[in-house]
Amino acid sequence: VLAPRDIVRLEDAGIVLLDQTLLPGARVERTCASVDELIDAIRELAIRGAPALGVAGAMGVALAAATGPDEPAALRAYVANQAGRLADARPTAVNLRWGVEQALTVVEGAWRTAPELRGRLAGLAARIHADEVARCRAMGRHGAARLADGARIVTQCNTGALATGGYGSALGVVRALHEAGRAPHVWVPETRPLLQGARLTAWELAEDGIAHTLVTDNAVGALFAEGAVDAVLVGADRIAANGDAANKIGTYPLAVLARHHDVPFYVVAPSTTIDSDTPDGAGIVVEQRARAEVAGFGGVVTAPAATPCRNDAFDVTPAALITGIVTEDGVHEAPYVFVPASA
Amino acid sequence: VLAPRDIVRLEDAGIVLLDQTLLPGARVERTCASVDELIDAIRELAIRGAPALGVAGAMGVALAAATGPDEPAALRAYVANQAGRLADARPTAVNLRWGVEQALTVVEGAWRTAPELRGRLAGLAARIHADEVARCRAMGRHGAARLADGARIVTQCNTGALATGGYGSALGVVRALHEAGRAPHVWVPETRPLLQGARLTAWELAEDGIAHTLVTDNAVGALFAEGAVDAVLVGADRIAANGDAANKIGTYPLAVLARHHDVPFYVVAPSTTIDSDTPDGAGIVVEQRARAEVAGFGGVVTAPAATPCRNDAFDVTPAALITGIVTEDGVHEAPYVFVPASA
Numbered sequence: 001v002l003a004p005r006d007i008v009r010l011e012d013a014g015i016v017l018l019d020q021t022l023l024p025g026a027r028v029e030r031t032c033a034s035v036d037e038l039i040d041a042i043r044e045l046a047i048r049g050a051p052a053l054g055v056a057g058a059m060g061v062a063l064a065a066a067t068g069p070d071e072p073a074a075l076r077a078y079v080a081n082q083a084g085r086l087a088d089a090r091p092t093a094v095n096l097r098w099g100v101e102q103a104l105t106v107v108e109g110a111w112r113t114a115p116e117l118r119g120r121l122a123g124l125a126a127r128i129h130a131d132e133v134a135r136c137r138a139m140g141r142h143g144a145a146r147l148a149d150g151a152r153i154v155t156q157c158n159t160g161a162l163a164t165g166g167y168g169s170a171l172g173v174v175r176a177l178h179e180a181g182r183a184p185h186v187w188v189p190e191t192r193p194l195l196q197g198a199r200l201t202a203w204e205l206a207e208d209g210i211a212h213t214l215v216t217d218n219a220v221g222a223l224f225a226e227g228a229v230d231a232v233l234v235g236a237d238r239i240a241a242n243g244d245a246a247n248k249i250g251t252y253p254l255a256v257l258a259r260h261h262d263v264p265f266y267v268v269a270p271s272t273t274i275d276s277d278t279p280d281g282a283g284i285v286v287e288q289r290a291r292a293e294v295a296g297f298g299g300v301v302t303a304p305a306a307t308p309c310r311n312d313a314f315d316v317t318p319a320a321l322i323t324g325i326v327t328e329d330g331v332h333e334a335p336y337v338f339v340p341a342s343a
Numbered sequence: 344v345l346a347p348r349d350i351v352r353l354e355d356a357g358i359v360l361l362d363q364t365l366l367p368g369a370r371v372e373r374t375c376a377s378v379d380e381l382i383d384a385i386r387e388l389a390i391r392g393a394p395a396l397g398v399a400g401a402m403g404v405a406l407a408a409a410t411g412p413d414e415p416a417a418l419r420a421y422v423a424n425q426a427g428r429l430a431d432a433r434p435t436a437v438n439l440r441w442g443v444e445q446a447l448t449v450v451e452g453a454w455r456t457a458p459e460l461r462g463r464l465a466g467l468a469a470r471i472h473a474d475e476v477a478r479c480r481a482m483g484r485h486g487a488a489r490l491a492d493g494a495r496i497v498t499q500c501n502t503g504a505l506a507t508g509g510y511g512s513a514l515g516v517v518r519a520l521h522e523a524g525r526a527p528h529v530w531v532p533e534t535r536p537l538l539q540g541a542r543l544t545a546w547e548l549a550e551d552g553i554a555h556t557l558v559t560d561n562a563v564g565a566l567f568a569e570g571a572v573d574a575v576l577v578g579a580d581r582i583a584a585n586g587d588a589a590n591k592i593g594t595y596p597l598a599v600l601a602r603h604h605d606v607p608f609y610v611v612a613p614s615t616t617i618d619s620d621t622p623d624g625a626g627i628v629v630e631q632r633a634r635a636e637v638a639g640f641g642g643v644v645t646a647p648a649a650t651p652c653r654n655d656a657f658d659v660t661p662a663a664l665i666t667g668i669v670t671e672d673g674v675h676e677a678p679y680v681f682v683p684a685s686a
Contacts, residue, residue, distance in 0.1 A: 024647045188650075190637070192535060192559040195645050198638070202650040214652045216535040216637055217560045218593025222629075222658040225595060250561025252568060253596055260599045286565075294533065294559055295541070298643030302538050304367045307531075307545040309557045315565040 001208060004133050004166035008047060010059045010125055012066075017056075019046045020162055020196075024203040035064050035082040042089045042096070045194060049163020050095040050237045050273050051132045057099025058128045060086045061107065062121035070114040079107050079117075091285045092246055092314050094238040094275040099128060133166035135270040135328035140167065140176030143233065143268055143326045147173070149182045151230045154220055157191045157248035158200035159235035159268065170233040170268040171201065173326070178210045186212040187229065189220055191248060193293040193311065217250055224261045232258045236269035236325075243319030243336025244281030245269070249312050255321040264323040271327045276338045281316035289313050344551060347476050347509035351390060353402045353468055355409075360399070362389045363505055363539075367546040378407050378425040385432045385439070388537060392506020393438040393580045393616050394475050400442025401471045403429045404450065405464035413457040422450050422460075434628045435589055435657050437581040437618040442471060476509035478613040478671035483510065483519030486576065486611055486669045490516070492525045494573045497563055500534045500591035501543035502578035502611065513576040513611040514544065516669070521553045529555040530572065532563055534591060536636040536654065560593055567604045575601045579612040579668075586662030586679025587624030588612075592655050598664040607666040614670045619681045624659035632656050 008017040014033035021044055022028050030046055032038040038060045041047055047056050064082035068075045087100040103121055111117045147153070153174060157163075160171035168175060177184040186205060191197035198214055205212040215223070223229050232254050236245040245251075245267045258265040278284060294309040296302055303309065325332040332338075351360040357376035364387060365371050373389055375381040381403045384390055390399050407425035411418045430443040446464055454460045490496070496517060500506075503514035511518060520527040529548060534540035541557055548555040558566070566572050575597050579588040588594075588610045601608040621627060637652040639645050646652065668675040675681075 025644070189561075190535070190645070192533070192561055198646040198650075203647050206647045206649040212650065214637055214646050214650050216592065216654075218532075218535055218591075218596070219653065219655055219658075221594075221596035221599065222592065222655050225658065248561075249559065249565065253561070253564035253600060256564065256600055256603045257596060260603065294557055297538070297640040298645060300641035300643060301368070302533065302641070303541040303557050304546050304549045306549040307541075307555065307557050310562065311559075312562055312565050315562075315568065 002161045004129055007162060007165050008052065008055055008059065010062055010122055015056070015059050015063055017041060017047045020048060020200060021046050023199050034067055035060055035086055038063065039086060039089045049158065050093040050235065051164035051169065051270055052162070053090065053093045054095030054099035054272050055125065055129045055132055055165045057086060057096045058103045058125040061100055061103030062118070062125045065118045065121050072112065072114065075114050075117065076107060080104065090287060092237045092287045095272050098272050102128060129165050132164055132270065136164050136167035136169060136172040138328035139169055139268050139270065139326050140172040142330050143173030143266060144176040144180065146266065146324070146331060147177060147231055151177065152185045152187065152228055154187045154189070154223065154229050154232045154254060155201065156189055156197065156234045156251050156254060158196040160201060160204040162200050162204065163235065169235045169270065171204065173233055173268055174210060175208070178208065184210065186210065187220065187223055188212050188214045189217045189250065190214060191250060192217055220254065221257055224257045224263065229261070229263050231263060232265045233268055236267050236273050237314055238278070238284050239267065239269060239274045239325065239338065240278045240280045240284060241276045241338045242280045243322060243325060243334065244316055245322065246281065246284045246286065246314045246316050249315050252315040252317045255317040259321050265321060266324050266326055267322055268326040271329060274338045276340045281318060284316055287313040345504045345509070347472060350505060350508055351395065351398055351402065353405055353465055358399070358402050358406055360384060360390045363391060363543060364389050366542050377410055378403055378429055381406065382429060382432045392501065393436040393578065394507035394512065394613055395505070396433065396436045397438030397442035397615050398468065398472045398475055398508045400429060400439045401446045401468040404443055404446030405461070405468045408461045408464050415455065415457065418457050418460065419450060423447065433630060435580045435630045438615050441615050445471060472508050475507060475613065479507050479510035479512060479515040481671035482512055482611050482613065482669050483515040485673050486516030486609060487519040487523065489609065489667070489674060490520060490574055494520065495528045495530065495571055497530045497532070497566065497572050497575045497597060498544065499532055499540065499577045499594050499597060501539040503544060503547040505543050505547065506578065512578045512613065514547065516576055516611055517553060518551065521551065527553065529553065530563065530566055531555050531557045532560045532593065533557060534593060535560055536640070538640070563597065564600055567600045567606065572604070572606050574606060575608045576611055579610050579616050580657055581621070581627050582610065582612060582617045582668065582681065583621045583623045583627060584619045584681045585623045586665060586668060586677065587659055588665065589624065589627045589629065589657045589659050592658050595658040595660045598660040602664050608664060609667050609669055610665055611669040614672060617681045619683045624661060627659055630656040
């Protein structure tokens with residue numbers, strides 16, 4: 001079982017994270033000694049998952065402060081610049097920007113010396129990390145209450161401890177069922193192109209001894225058709241004010257299949273994933289990733305060189321297909337009206 | 344452009360086929376000098392696609408006769424035994440058994456000498472091959488008449504020349520549109536686990552200069568959602584009497600997406616794919632393939648060793664989701680009632 005500090009932590013040498021690109025073959029820690037190295041790690045998906053990126057965002061600002069000049073005005077300017085670049089490292093996950101902005105309110109607030117700022121930012125990052133895990137446990141309780149014993153659950157991508165900094169969002173619900181002896185079984189789609197299902201979700205479930213079966217993304221339809229799916233539980237990278245939810249590419253077809261088969265479809269995500277400034281899914285920017293991810297598989301080139309590829313990292317599931325959105329506050333149901341916390 | 348004899352042909356040395364497991368990286372011919380070697384090639388998918396397997400089935404019986412004893416009664420018994428094993432090499436594709444049985448009617452008919460039987464079987468196999476390609480061209484015409492210029496088509500797996508012995512079924516419709524200057528664009532799902540979309544369909548389309556874009560299987564839903572799909576065209580490995588159609592795993596979700604988005608969904612398959620002895624999809628045996636296909640690709644292991652996998656080769660799309668079934672005879676529409684040719 002992974003502890004939160006096994007996934008990501010702030011040390012004097014930098015941000016130490018479990019390199020998720022090397023799982024399940026090898027468990028290797030990677031140290032990011034600068035914001036640039038953290039941005040590289042985020043772009044390469046060495047750390048990924050919306051809630052975990054929120055933690056990384058706050059830690060990244062703390063790292064910027066730790067590596068910046070000691071003179072307060074210069075430090076403030078340096079950190080603000082680094083933070084802006086960090087927040088843009090991945091466009092779809094709202095949590096990354098949220099974590100950065102939480103830390104920036106400290107930077108922009110009252111402090112007098114560099115050590116004071118550095119200490120406060122490190123403390124904030126630790127608190128955000130602990131809060132994120134606590135939110136996961138709350139989501140786990142709320143979600144589990146909606147599911148029957150022995151539920152056969154389809155998920156997508158990885159929404160476990162690795163994605164959230166500890167415990168998990170959609171996979172946190174599975175963990176809550178498992179901890180209560182309620183015997184969930186998880187159908188794990190491998191989640192091309194980067195196979196977070198096969199590499200990360202299957203690994204987490206195997207480590208915890210939770211029943212699961214790996215399938216290709218293509219095979220999920222047949223599972224619905226044979227009546228072998230009781231619920232779909234997915235995470236989210238950004239939820240608009242009306243409940244439209246962006247998540248890993250391949251989530252939307254699961255929602256359509258669930259509706260066709262009258263199976264409940266839940267989005268499980270902390271409130272930090274809600275972007276109430278975006279009215280609906282049409283306003284969510286979907287990250288486009290490299291051709292090579294589609295044209296190959298684990299270093300093996302699979303497509304002709306002349307073949308164009310398209311590689312959307314996410315798709316958007318409309319609120320109308322979502323049975324409920326599970327946050328740490330409970331299970332929200334349609335009509336979804338998420339308003340800014342300040343409203 | 345591939346000629347039918349480039350895909351599979353009967354020579355004195357055996358059955359020579361283009362090894363589809365090595366595409367697109369290498370274009371290598373493989374010679375099967377015995378029925379056992381042909382069965383291996385079929386199981387490894389060096390030759391695959393329901394119509395092409397029909398051709399291979401007939402050629403395989405001819406090969407059995409060529410390699411059997413000269414004494415007529417012994418030859419008859421030898422060929423019947425070999426043919427039975429060949430017909431069972433893959434359980435879902437009805438065409439393989441059909442091709443074998445066509446040839447067995449010759450074996451069981453009137454002939455006097457081994458050379459006479461061998462000549463007749465070789466002639467039959469050549470005729471079946473030519474007929475299969477002619478059926479593809481007829482399907483191409485019928486299907487193309489249903490589509491608009493510039494149609495944006497989603498397909499699945501490979502239904503091209505490689506799958507049929509020449510031209511193609513669903514991809515034959517695309518070829519017919521292209522030859523008529525009607526500018527189709529094909530969205531090609533890579534088709535895990537064996538990536539026939541990426542490796543074979545993209546290769547055929549690139550060779551012929553037909554516009555296409557490769558995507559992961561997960562990405563097709565987003566294309567529907569953005570209104571970028573005008574039609575779905577897929578093949579079939581077996582069509583039941585009521586129109587339920589077994590095809591490559593991942594086809595059924597495309598049918599559900601098409602229905603949700605009110606996009607036409609066509610099955611394109613020669614009449615040799617129709618199994619009127621099977622009343623509906625519940626009677627179709629779905630081949631289960633090896634765990635290793637799901638747990639990795641091209642020698643790269645992607646899943647933990649402790650993770651169970653399930654690997655259905657096909658799924659069944661119910662007739663109710665099929666807009667039309669295109670055969671060489673025209674476009675059939677619901678209610679589908681396919682009766683035996685002898686009825």
